[in-house]
Amino acid sequence: MKNYGVMLKRVGTIASVMMLFSLFSSCEKEVFDPALTHEFTIQSIANGATYNIKVGLPTDYNPSVEKYASIYVLDGEENFDFVSNKCKEISDKLAVTNAVVISIGYGKDRSIDYTPTEVSAVTGGGPQFLHFIKTQLIPAIEENMSVDTARSSRVILGHSYGGLFGAYAFSTDSKLFGNYILLSPSLWFDDLISLQFEKDHRNKNKDREQLVFMGIGETENSGRMQAPFEAFYQILQDNYTHIKLEKNMEENLGHMGSKNPNIVKGLDYYFQNR
């Protein structure tokens, strides 16, 4: 009986250690191939901040024969490796040309850079950040990398405040990007200011060809995310004649949990419909 008890304890200990090992190993951060990654910094003239830029190249990157699409990723320090790896996986699966992934690290606080208007001391730097992307980052990338300079080959991908920034770019400077992956966008910000921007600029934007993917989590029930998300989607659907539009709601996931599944679905939609 005593031996049986000792044996049970040992089995229990081994099972616990295996379980913890399994859980911790599943938390490892994925890394994109360092040999295909370039890194540099740019100081923004508009706001003085220095941004760490990472560029992920396709495996078969060949500047002499190919011009690639470019995917600009906000919250780059968190998303670069995941987005780069998924671009490779999805383009391989679909047998289409991969894109160059450009991730933008944090210069100022993300709540400053990604919000279009000032409602507190830590918001309202969106216009300067967009100016930096337009006048410094995109020209630097297009000068030094073999990327297609057409608007239709540029994508912006953002989550939460990053999604809000994408919606801001969509409305106020639609010539810059032709494709938008907007994930759990904080469209509630400043009393629905992004919906107002869209309304104000609708006439000049509504006939442009563009692709918009919107994603959200099913359990984002904090009383601010779902209704503006649905309203923005319906406005695009009803008013934009040449838009390729898709939305996705991730089952049983919240604001952060839905991010990566929606990135995958957004990239998949982009690669299939660009």
Add this chain to the structure above:
Amino acid sequence: MKAIKYLMLLIALLFGANGIAQKDISVITNELSTLRQLTIEPGIGIHTNFGTDFLVTNLMQWNPRKHLSFASHTSFNINNITQRYFNSVKTNYNFSINQKFGVGTTLYSKKQSHTFLLMVGAKYTTYKETLDDERFDRVGSTITAFSPDYGLMYSLKRGWKKYFFTYRMYVPLYPWPTKGSNILYLDGNMDNIALELGFGIKIK
């Protein structure tokens, strides 16, 4: 691989509970007044998402043996109760119902008992938000969701007669790690950690 992970989790929990129960059995006497066979324990509580959800709950616990516990836990949650209008977004309604069943073990002392349970069940959530701003069309969004609900529950009962106070804590294991191992899923778990207070009645 996923099934092995769940199995290991279950084995580890049961062995842990068994080990603790074996250790304590020698100091527990059969005359303990905290020993109860069947209890009903209504309570109220909050989720740990900044305390914006209000919970009305009930735990029924049956101990067929001293260290073997079965339980049924029901929770009706009025979610986001303190913020029904935010930046022109109106919450029309927002509630969820959880029903779980569990198995575990109970440890006893002179005036209190501690129950550890592995719970499995389902959660139904429904909510509606409406854009309420005259500048824009009135757009509503209604979400109805069913999800599994797994987790660990701790229940403290303090008191030694027919009536007693009870405190419960529930830590969900869904969506992380049972839906997926991505650590970002944890925000769903954090939103549903429940803290409850109530009183209990010994039926048997």
